[in-house]
Amino acid sequence: MQKLDAITDFTEITPSASISTATHGWRAKCLQRLVRLDMPVPRTVSLPASAVRGIAAGRALDCAGVLAHFGDAPLVSVRPSPAQPEWGGPSTVLNIGMNAARHALLVKTQGQAAADALYLRFVQGYAVHVARLDPDMFEIAEPSAQALRDALRAYRDEMDEDFPEDPARQLAEVLRSMARAWEGTSARLLRQSKGAPEDAALGLVVQEMAQGIGQGVSGSGVIQFIDPVTGLEQITGRYLGQSQGRDMKSRESDALYLTRDPRGPSLEDLAPELFETLAQQGAACRVKLREEMQIEFTIDDSKLAVIDAVRVPRSSRAGLRIAVDLAKEGIITREEAILRVEPRALSELLHPQVDPRAARDVIVRGIGASPGGATGRIVFSSAAAQASASRGEPCILVRRETAPEDIRGMHSAVGVLTERGGMTSHAAVIGRGLGLPCIVGASDLRFDMKDHKITTKAGRKFVEGDVITVDGTTGEVLAGAAEMLPPALDDAFRSLLSWADDVCDIGIRANADTPADAQTARDFDAQGIGLCRTEHMFFEEARLVAMREMIFADTSQDRAAALARLLPMQRADFVQLFDIMEGLPVCIRLFDPPLHEFLPHSREGLRELAEALDRPLSDVMRRAEALAEFNPMLGMRGVRLGIVLPEIYDMQAQAIFEAVVEVARRGGAIVPEIMIPLVSAKREVELVKHRIDAVAANVRSASGVDFAFKLGVMVETPRAALRAGDIAQHATFLSFGTNDLTQMTYGLSRDDAGRFMNTYVQQGVYPEDPFHILDVEGVGELLLIGAERGRQTREKLTLSICGEHGGNPESIAFCRKAGFDYVSCSPYRVPLARLSAAHLALMDRESESSVESMD
Numbered sequence: 001m002q003k004l005d006a007i008t009d010f011t012e013i014t015p016s017a018s019i020s021t022a023t024h025g026w027r028a029k030c031l032q033r034l035v036r037l038d039m040p041v042p043r044t045v046s047l048p049a050s051a052v053r054g055i056a057a058g059r060a061l062d063c064a065g066v067l068a069h070f071g072d073a074p075l076v077s078v079r080p081s082p083a084q085p086e087w088g089g090p091s092t093v094l095n096i097g098m099n100a101a102r103h104a105l106l107v108k109t110q111g112q113a114a115a116d117a118l119y120l121r122f123v124q125g126y127a128v129h130v131a132r133l134d135p136d137m138f139e140i141a142e143p144s145a146q147a148l149r150d151a152l153r154a155y156r157d158e159m160d161e162d163f164p165e166d167p168a169r170q171l172a173e174v175l176r177s178m179a180r181a182w183e184g185t186s187a188r189l190l191r192q193s194k195g196a197p198e199d200a201a202l203g204l205v206v207q208e209m210a211q212g213i214g215q216g217v218s219g220s221g222v223i224q225f226i227d228p229v230t231g232l233e234q235i236t237g238r239y240l241g242q243s244q245g246r247d248m249k250s251r252e253s254d255a256l257y258l259t260r261d262p263r264g265p266s267l268e269d270l271a272p273e274l275f276e277t278l279a280q281q282g283a284a285c286r287v288k289l290r291e292e293m294q295i296e297f298t299i300d301d302s303k304l305a306v307i308d309a310v311r312v313p314r315s316s317r318a319g320l321r322i323a324v325d326l327a328k329e330g331i332i333t334r335e336e337a338i339l340r341v342e343p344r345a346l347s348e349l350l351h352p353q354v355d356p357r358a359a360r361d362v363i364v365r366g367i368g369a370s371p372g373g374a375t376g377r378i379v380f381s382s383a384a385a386q387a388s389a390s391r392g393e394p395c396i397l398v399r400r401e402t403a404p405e406d407i408r409g410m411h412s413a414v415g416v417l418t419e420r421g422g423m424t425s426h427a428a429v430i431g432r433g434l435g436l437p438c439i440v441g442a443s444d445l446r447f448d449m450k451d452h453k454i455t456t457k458a459g460r461k462f463v464e465g466d467v468i469t470v471d472g473t474t475g476e477v478l479a480g481a482a483e484m485l486p487p488a489l490d491d492a493f494r495s496l497l498s499w500a501d502d503v504c505d506i507g508i509r510a511n512a513d514t515p516a517d518a519q520t521a522r523d524f525d526a527q528g529i530g531l532c533r534t535e536h537m538f539f540e541e542a543r544l545v546a547m548r549e550m551i552f553a554d555t556s557q558d559r560a561a562a563l564a565r566l567l568p569m570q571r572a573d574f575v576q577l578f579d580i581m582e583g584l585p586v587c588i589r590l591f592d593p594p595l596h597e598f599l600p601h602s603r604e605g606l607r608e609l610a611e612a613l614d615r616p617l618s619d620v621m622r623r624a625e626a627l628a629e630f631n632p633m634l635g636m637r638g639v640r641l642g643i644v645l646p647e648i649y650d651m652q653a654q655a656i657f658e659a660v661v662e663v664a665r666r667g668g669a670i671v672p673e674i675m676i677p678l679v680s681a682k683r684e685v686e687l688v689k690h691r692i693d694a695v696a697a698n699v700r701s702a703s704g705v706d707f708a709f710k711l712g713v714m715v716e717t718p719r720a721a722l723r724a725g726d727i728a729q730h731a732t733f734l735s736f737g738t739n740d741l742t743q744m745t746y747g748l749s750r751d752d753a754g755r756f757m758n759t760y761v762q763q764g765v766y767p768e769d770p771f772h773i774l775d776v777e778g779v780g781e782l783l784l785i786g787a788e789r790g791r792q793t794r795e796k797l798t799l800s801i802c803g804e805h806g807g808n809p810e811s812i813a814f815c816r817k818a819g820f821d822y823v824s825c826s827p828y829r830v831p832l833a834r835l836s837a838a839h840l841a842l843m844d845r846e847s848e849s850s851v852e853s854m855d
């Protein structure tokens with residue numbers, strides 16, 4: 001009766017067998033590919049996922065039928081074969097089929113030691129993985145006849161029965177236990193965390209053992225043909241004599257190198273012909289499987305067996321190099337190479353990274369606001385950072401939050417850590433602009449700025465001069481120095497991105513405020529500047545003073561004097577930007593200084609300002625108080641400042657136009673784009689446009705040079721999005737500033753949201769930090785409304801996004817679908833944006849061609 005019920009749908013893996021990843025799993029499919037390549041793969045039988053499900057549900061398998069594929073008295077292994085290697089699976093069990101009779105035979109043919117080691121390995125594996133006995137009871141330092149007897153006795157004592165002798169029963173028990181382990185809750189959660197769907201299935205492969213323990217040259221090892229960290233060609237791996245399976249882990253110090261090596265003996269010395277065969281097989285694998293593979297092999301009395309192969313586990317940089325090298329050799333197409341590299345992985349190549357293999361002593365987690373790793377001594381002020389830099393000592397600037405005065409400190413530091421702030425706070429935006437690793441919102445640390453000390457929740461104290469590491473990629477702060485991987489902006493990186501540009505169908509610009517940013521933008525092949533935040537041009541010390549003079553001026557005469565000092569500085573800035581960008585578009589945003597970012601915060605700062613302005617401190621303090629706002633983010637910012645004090649925008653427009661004239665006289669051509677920030681009403685645009693047109697007319701007539709310019713609006717308030725139809729009457733372009741638009745749509749302060757964002761995300765109130773990942777449902781709807789209404793008024797209206805979201809793959813997908821012309825992001829995110837956009841274009845092509853082929 002049971003025989004009728006027994007599962008029989010297993011298949012021996014032959015070149016023509018019907019094996020697919022979907023039904024039999026990746027390992028079975030990969031083994032079939034190796035078989036097709038004529039590799040010496042031991043005989044293997046594949047159990048499809050349907051059979052494994054049946055076994056888990058209690059149905060019997062025709063085990064004798066499986067074993068019949070392997071001839072008389074075989075030894076076999078069982079390995080998991082889910083659809084994706086990342087999904088893991090139950091542990092492999094080796095040497096199934098070992099019993100007293102087989103042991104006695106092996107003593108004769110292979111010797112006592114080998115027979116004991118093989119039997120012992122099976123008893124251990126079976127006891128732990130199948131009978132679920134305590135692994136400690138079967139921990140054996142050295143295999144021996146006594147150790148084997150002890151293990152068999154321990155099994156009998158625990159299970160109240162002898163160790164099973166019948167190979168078919170052994171196999172049935174192993175398969176049942178592996179099938180059930182896959183269904184367990186922890187295994188399910190683990191694989192789901194690696195992206196497996198809820199109903200992910202398991203296939204199993206039963207393979208004849210290549211023993212690795214026995215006569216002559218016998219052992220096992222792994223070989224790969226590239227360095228897994230750099231991706232450069234290099235044979236790496238190890239070989240361990242008289243070993244099988246995971247023995248290498250416990251006896252690594254006895255392992256041999258593969259190629260000749262001055263540090264010790266190698267497989268190449270020991271068995272040159274075998275080594276040569278392996279190398280040839282690796283090369284064939286690479287070409288035929290179109291991938292860099294790691295091959296697991298066993299040598300049995302000088303006979304080579306390839307028992308398994310997996311994609312070489314690799315760092316991001318190695319992944320990129322492998323894809324590019326395979327494409328350059330014509331093994332895969334360029335398009336495939338592009339799709340094989342995950343865009344987010346690029347940020348790991350742009351900055352030094354904390355080596356993922358290194359030990360990590362995490363003292364706190366904050367928001368990783370700017371990626372990359374940096375190690376340095378703690379400093380608590382910008383002055384200390386500058387002093388440290390001048391001594392050539394790398395330092396980490398630690399502040400409660402940063403302000404414009406800290407720009408000098410940020411330039412001098414190798415990394416930044418702040419207590420407050422979120423993804424779009426000052427430190428975060430500037431950190432990303434400078435490519436400086438930065439962690440914000442580390443509110444679990446106590447910041448004691450007076451005593452120059454930070455204290456963790458657990459009471460660990462770090463004082464000025466202590467060494468820490470910031471990992472801006474993960475948001476972790478580590479005690480002490482950490483091993484770093486250098487950036488990898490090499491030929492492979494450049495090749496991949498230039499191939500990406502060939503297919504990319506949305507513009508990618510950079511947010512660049514200074515000549516240095518503009519140069520970085522060019523280095524990363526941005527197609528122009530999408531946002532130049534002009535107030536950021538005044539963060540340098542000398543300029544900050546002039547800027548503050550202008551803000552503090554209480555008569556129009558004083559303001560005119562301050563503006564007259566700023567004009568030549570601005571003109572020179574723009575000339576430099578235009579020169580660097582060489583005719584590429586440059587979009588200049590008129591001043592948008594949240595005033596609190598420009599006022600000194602400390603008494604010391606106020607005193608310095610009083611000196612610079614040559615006014616009594618009490619005067620300066622009174623004025624600072626008068627300018628203080630309850631919520632400066634919603635205060636006299638952006639166009640509001642431009643309406644109340646129009647001379648400021650006049651000065652900027654004059655500087656822009658005079659720079660255009662200067663460049664034109666040298667034969668250059670530039671059509672500047674002038675952008676008005678924080679607009680909420682059409683009338684604001686009309687007023688500013690009127691004055692800018694007048695300034696343009698004046699500069700044209702004074703210089704005798706004609707020039708064109710474009711005027712556009714930043715959509716940063718919900719009202720501007722809703723009234724985009726009106727606003728577009730006076731704007732040739734709209735650029736969505738999604739930082740402020742997110743702030744205002746949610747009613748969520750950019751600077752304070754960090755305090756509760758973690759709780760909100762953890763509790764699922766928001767799926768993600770909306771300052772980090774564009775909220776397509778809410779803010780996104782405003783983008784769509786703004787785009788549609790704007791284009792109804794002006795068909796050729798140029799649309800873009802320039803908030804920090806601009807570089808995220810999700811926002812690029814959203815904007816591309818909505819028909820935007822370009823995205824603009826921090827210069828260091830431009831490569832990621834270029835690759836993401838290429839992925840989207842290629843994926844569209846793929847789905848179009850699959851629809852066509854269905855037609």
Ligand code: PEP
Pocket residue numbers: 531533592716736737738739740741802803804
């Ligand atoms: C924005 O609000 O999205 C923006 C780009 O401007 P800023 O970050 O300077 O306010």
Ligand code: MG
Pocket residue numbers: 677716737739740
């Ligand atoms: Mg803004």
